Amino acid sequence: MNDVLDFINVHRDRYIDELTHYLAIPSISALPEHAADVRRAATWTAEALRTAGMQNVRLVETPGQPVVYGDWLGAPGKPTILFYGHYDVQPVDPLDLWTTPPFEATVRDGELYARGAADDKGQVFMHIKAVEAFIKQTGGLPVNMRFCIEGEEEVGSANLDTFIRDHKEELAADVVVISDSPMFDRGVPSICYGLRGLAYFQIDLRGTKSDLHSGSFGGAVANPAFVLTQILSQMKDRGGRVKIPGFYDDVRPLSDAEREEWKKLPFSETKYRKELGAPRLFGEKGYSTLERVWARPTLEVNGLLSGFTGDGAKTVLPAVAMAKVSMRLVPDQSPDTVAELFEAYVKKLCPPTVTLTVTRMHGGKPWMTEFNNKFVRAAGRAIEQGFGQTPVFSREGGSIPVVSTFQDELGLPSVLFGVGLPDENAHAPDEKLDLGNFHNGVIASAYLYQEIANLE
Ligand code: BES
Numbered sequence: 001m002n003d004v005l006d007f008i009n010v011h012r013d014r015y016i017d018e019l020t021h022y023l024a025i026p027s028i029s030a031l032p033e034h035a036a037d038v039r040r041a042a043t044w045t046a047e048a049l050r051t052a053g054m055q056n057v058r059l060v061e062t063p064g065q066p067v068v069y070g071d072w073l074g075a076p077g078k079p080t081i082l083f084y085g086h087y088d089v090q091p092v093d094p095l096d097l098w099t100t101p102p103f104e105a106t107v108r109d110g111e112l113y114a115r116g117a118a119d120d121k122g123q124v125f126m127h128i129k130a131v132e133a134f135i136k137q138t139g140g141l142p143v144n145m146r147f148c149i150e151g152e153e154e155v156g157s158a159n160l161d162t163f164i165r166d167h168k169e170e171l172a173a174d175v176v177v178i179s180d181s182p183m184f185d186r187g188v189p190s191i192c193y194g195l196r197g198l199a200y201f202q203i204d205l206r207g208t209k210s211d212l213h214s215g216s217f218g219g220a221v222a223n224p225a226f227v228l229t230q231i232l233s234q235m236k237d238r239g240g241r242v243k244i245p246g247f248y249d250d251v252r253p254l255s256d257a258e259r260e261e262w263k264k265l266p267f268s269e270t271k272y273r274k275e276l277g278a279p280r281l282f283g284e285k286g287y288s289t290l291e292r293v294w295a296r297p298t299l300e301v302n303g304l305l306s307g308f309t310g311d312g313a314k315t316v317l318p319a320v321a322m323a324k325v326s327m328r329l330v331p332d333q334s335p336d337t338v339a340e341l342f343e344a345y346v347k348k349l350c351p352p353t354v355t356l357t358v359t360r361m362h363g364g365k366p367w368m369t370e371f372n373n374k375f376v377r378a379a380g381r382a383i384e385q386g387f388g389q390t391p392v393f394s395r396e397g398g399s400i401p402v403v404s405t406f407q408d409e410l411g412l413p414s415v416l417f418g419v420g421l422p423d424e425n426a427h428a429p430d431e432k433l434d435l436g437n438f439h440n441g442v443i444a445s446a447y448l449y450q451e452i453a454n455l456e
């Protein structure tokens with residue numbers, strides 16, 4: 001292990017340099033004009049795996065972007081880790097709020113700023129480098145490893161479930177390892193044992209065949225912008241509770257044990273509020289902030305569009321209005337059931353004065369695991385060795401839908417050990433990765449493989 005650690009320490013700066021090249025590829029999966037860049041990132045990822053010493057590296061085509069696969073299976077009798085991550089990134093708008101360009105990674109105060117630095121290229125790269133250090137120094141890995149890195153995570157992983165079902169043998173493993181989440185706080189590494197699920201929709205309303213003069217026609221027909229806000233205002237009560245009938249029916253109540261554990265976590269609502277710049281925190285009554293984000297479902301409006309939004313004033317009656325609405329789900333809610341409840345409720349609320357279209361976009365199941373399994377304990381020891389601190393156990397509000405697919409289709413447990421931070425600005429301007437966490441993360445990843453190899 002010492003040789004491996006030496007290698008990681010010696011090559012620390014080279015890693016950042018290489019990662020900068022990875023981050024320079026604008027692999028934005030949501031934007032069709034970047035499709036070639038997304039593919040370029042796949043090729044780059046494959047090359048990085050080959051350089052690290054992984055074998056059978058290739059791009060596996062899907063109807064969308066390819067999955068990068070690579071394995072190293074030279075440790076017979078030892079466990080096999082299936083590593084999952086993603087090489088695609090979120091769009092960068094609003095561009096003018098970035099301090100430095102999103103695809104020119106820049107170091108400031110020990111943090112590397114770039115789109116994808118934390119979510120998820122930086123964390124994928126951390127594992128590739130841990131593998132490289134092992135293979136270069138010892139000629140192999142202490143465990144068997146398979147990498148499966150996709151390019152459509154940020155747009156709902158539409159082709160991944162099929163990929164997994166079609167490649168069950170190639171994905172055979174004992175445990176899934178994922179680093180695609182923040183740690184609990186700066187200096188407080190964590191292992192995540194729960195993620196929320198997602199059900200995402202677009203609502204389109206049409207009032208008339210085109211925009212109208214609001215003086216000549218205002219009062220004669222319904223305004224879809226106004227109807228849309230009336231529909232949306234019926235989604236939650238003033239106490240933050242979702243009003244869709246049946247929405248909470250399958251919600252697993254938060255256990256007293258979890259509640260007690262979470263009260264012990266070093267979390268300050270005031271500090272959290274100030275960091276967010278919010279005048280007040282808000283959410284479902286009767287739950288603390290951590291409880292609301294980790295263990296309660298929510299409904300949010302992700303975007304709204306209608307009418308005239310430029311400078312000045314225009315007296316117009318818009319023909320259409322659109323909203324993007326999504327719900328974060330918790331065990332044991334099902335995205336399909338919730339989708340049906342949502343659609344039925346929107347239809348019921350919508351008056352006959354406008355035409356309604358509800359489009360179901362991506363979804364994903366919530367996930368939660370028993371965290372006392374041997375792999376999670378091994379990860380705990382690895383983090384302790386990499387970060388010099390015992391990790392706390394956390395749940396997260398975000399979603400990684402494939403985690404439940406790994407459980408359901410391959411029967412595999414997952415270990416989520418992320419080295420991002422709550423203020424990493426994922427999906428926002430100035431996304432960043434703390435370089436100390438990255439370095440400790442490479443070390444912790446190397447320890448993780450060793451710890452899993454040592455398991456009986
Ligand atoms: N890295 C995130 C998932 C995440 C975020 C985990 C915060 C834990 C905490 C991932 O890249 C992501 O953004 N997932 C999407 C999934 C969606 C597009 C289906 C999300 O959560 O919005």
Ligand code: ZN
Pocket residue numbers: 090119154426427
């Ligand atoms: Zn993301």
